[in-house]
Amino acid sequence: MKPEIKPVGDSALLVSFGEVIDDEVNSRVHAIARAMEKADFEWLVETVPAYSSLLVIYDPLKVSYAEVEASIGPLLNAEGRAFEGRLVEIPVVYGSSYGPDIEFVANYNGLNVDSVIEIHSRPVYRVYFIGFLPGFAYLGGIDERIATPRLEKPRLKVPAGSVGIAGRQTGIYPLESPGGWRLIGRTPLRLFDPKREKPTLLQPGDRVKFVPIEESEFRELYKREWGEGFD
Template sequence: MNFKPLGDSALLVSFGEIIDEKTNDKIHSLAKAIEKASFEWLIEVVPAYSSLAVMYDAALIDFEGVKRAIGELEFSAERFEGKLVEIPVVYGSSYGPDLEFVAQYNGLTPDEVIEIHSKPVYRVYFLGFLPGFAYLGGMDERIATPRLEKPRLKVPAGSVGIAGKQTGIYPLESPGGWRIIGRTPLRLFNPEKEPPTLLQPGDRVKFVPIDEEEFLRLYREEWVDD
């Protein structure tokens, strides 16, 4: 484990720069161990791909004290796996305006992009950027595509995008520079539910292609009839 300060009331615990499931398992196992220890100075732990941010009360402890406490914890990197969530997606047309570009950029047809994108079972490494925005691992590099040079001012909630070697889903309408290839009718963030986010770290995600008729039916159930 490598430690470095984040301001005067947080530190970052890192396990290197490699993004893989084993490293992420270590991160979540350490996060559980820290939370289980119930340190009085602990405010919050925030996991990422291969690092963990630990927020603490600087009036009760300093960086060296937190570093020492975490270093003394015993934990094992257990397999971190949550539920399997199927995400229906209508690909292309107005729902996925960048599908054609992704296909052309990678020398593929739009149907091939859809097949490649919907084949894997992705892992939710962590949530960030927006409430419920899941950073997914496991995308096939054959459809890796750079971000837009100029981000869009509005990306609809549910938009499924590609940025470099990553894929993700916008849980809320927001600006964004990911290449949008489709859209899901599911509601990924609902503050009236507990938990408010559909996806959690460790969950597995499977994209399922649907047609526009099915999209509209599910959209009414999720957003209109709710």
């Protein structure tokens, strides 16, 4: 599959394989990013991978757009096996005040709440990329049976640890922030901690398994993780 290359502003270009959520395509995106980093171009500022595209940010004082495009051309055929990182289990208490949209997700898809929980927690998800917030892992490819559109009007405040659905994506809010995903549960784990050696709990290529837990276990784990009781 040949990617499309197009300019983004005056200091970046986008290598795009279309709008898909696919393990093979995402692996190729990361393979190209690794090949560019290995090439150690003096003009390269940063590479930002997404589901099926790679943003290449360069220093326009050191290189022109045409030169960047010519330099990365030979790297676009870089192939890479799907990198499998750690298997990380994410405990989640589903529903009630922790997942206020779970009944909407169920009704929208003609299911009951128990079915939504079972379908959401069954797969092992792949972390495609980190974005939006520090430590926000995009986990694509959820089961079509629970795919649900975003809120028409985003919430001004979503609690850290909230697990949400947006279309065929699922993800976890690492920090309290505004957000428009449909919230179905919450994890007590701290997904982003700037004091840790690796601040983000999840990394691209990691595999994620959601594990349903009861509220009592959530409170115990929350206290252990955050050093304070859950209010």
